[in-house]
Amino acid sequence: MAPCRTTVTDTHYRDRATTDTRSYWRRLIEFIHPGPDSREELLGAFSDAEDNRVIGAESRAMLEGVLRMADLTAGDVMVAAPRMDVIDIEASLEDTLHHVIDTGHSRFPVFEQERDNMVGILLAKDLLKLQRSPTLNVRTLLRPPVFVPESKSLNDLLREFRNTRNHMALVVDEFGRIAGLITIEDVLEQIVGDIEDEFDQAEDVGDIFALADRTYRVSGDTAIERVTEAFELEPTRLDEDAAEDNKFDTIGGFIAHAMGHVPRRGEHFDWMGLRFQVLLSKGGAVKWFKVYPVSHEPHARPPAPNHKP
Numbered sequence: 637m638a639p640c641r642t643t644v645t646d647t648h649y650r651d652r653a654t655t656d657t658r659s660y661w662r663r664l665i666e667f668i669h670p671g672p673d674s675r676e677e678l679l680g681a682f683s684d685a686e687d688n689r690v691i692g693a694e695s696r697a698m699l700e701g702v703l704r705m706a707d708l709t710a711g712d713v714m715v716a717a718p719r720m721d722v723i724d725i726e727a728s729l730e731d732t733l734h735h736v737i738d739t740g741h742s743r744f745p746v747f748e749q750e751r752d753n754m755v756g757i758l759l760a761k762d763l764l765k766l767q768r769s770p771t772l773n774v775r776t777l778l779r780p781p782v783f784v785p786e787s788k789s790l791n792d793l794l795r796e797f798r799n800t801r802n803h804m805a806l807v808v809d810e811f812g813r814i815a816g817l818i819t820i821e822d823v824l825e826q827i828v829g830d831i832e833d834e835f836d837q838a839e840d841v842g843d844i845f846a847l848a849d850r851t852y853r854v855s856g857d858t859a860i861e862r863v864t865e866a867f868e869l870e871p872t873r874l875d876e877d878a879a880e881d882n883k884f885d886t887i888g889g890f891i892a893h894a895m896g897h898v899p900r901r902g903e904h905f906d907w908m909g910l911r912f913q914v915l916l917s918k919g920g921a922v923k924w925f926k927v928y929p930v931s932h933e934p935h936a937r938p939p940a941p942n943h944k945p
Contacts, residue, residue, distance in 0.1 A: 679703070682696050682700060693916050698827050704826060705827060706791055708790045708826060709786060709789055709790065710786055710787075710790065711815065713823070716816045717814050717816050720816065720817055721741055723744045723745070723746045723747075723758055723774075724746075725775060729774070736760050743803065743804045743819070744758045745757060745781065746774070752813050752814050754781050754806055756780060757781050758774060765777065782800070782804070782806065783808050784796075784818070786807055786810075790826060793823060797820045805819075844858065847926070853926060855888075856886060856922035856924060858886060859887075860885065869909075869910070887912070888922040888923075894907075898917055898922065899914045899917065901915065901916060910929060910930065911927065913926045
């Protein structure tokens with residue numbers, strides 16, 4: 637009578653053979669279509685995916701933003717100390733309320749005597765507590781400040797923001813002085829672009845983003861003045877008259893009128909030495925352009941846009 641272990645052994649080898657077969661096919665596929673081995677190849681894969689309509693222009697920009705963020709630190713994207721909106725702990729409640737209303741922020745660093753002596757973070761919503769409890773004062777409402785070095789990576793900072801449920805940190809330099817502040821919104825904007833809220837100005841709609849292949853992505857609803865200023869263009873009098881006569885406010889509207897129709901994906905329009913190639917059209921309007929010099933070479937690129945402060 638044959639021992640039972642023969643069946644067990646056969647099953648064991650059969651399972652191993654199946655596993656080996658899957659590994660073999662996996663290795664074969666990877667040999668035929670190897671994955672990217674460097675950041676440059678990965679960025680190239682994003683570009684190819686967009687060209688093949690696997691991902692959209694916005695998805696590509698977000699993926700590239702994730703990669704860029706890995707190289708950035710808090711000091712790279714912080715709001716510098718001179719531009720910080722802060723509150724003096726000794727200020728009257730009336731002055732504090734006016735400052736909060738005028739700036740429209742939800743969080744404020746609070747200092748005592750000098751700006752390098754930050755004693756806490758004030759949440760605008762906490763001021764409502766003073767209406768119910770007049771015995772309270774601003775000092776009793778302060779949250780503990782969080783300090784991070786300028787060299788802290790954005791990846792680590794985002795993880796810390798998530799874990800601590802904190803949305804603001806004060807950035808200090810190597811000497812311990814306040815260098816600026818950074819919020820979770822500042823970090824996320826490196827991935828998704830500008831995040832607008834109810835306090836942002838309407839003219840901020842649309843913008844220009846640098847892409848890894850040395851071109852630029854321009855929103856169709858970006859103001860013409862923004863485009864000409866960003867790329868340091870000097871429109872001719874004919875261009876200015878045409879835009880004024882037809883009341884063009886956006887680059888997408890101007891180009892659609894010049895072409896006589898709403899251009900589709902892949903169509904392009906040359907203007908003042910730049911080629912505006914349509915990446916996405918939707919709802920009877922151009923959503924995104926890719927912009928590069930008409931005589932585009934692999935290493936050519938238009939002047940770097942002057943980004944909004």
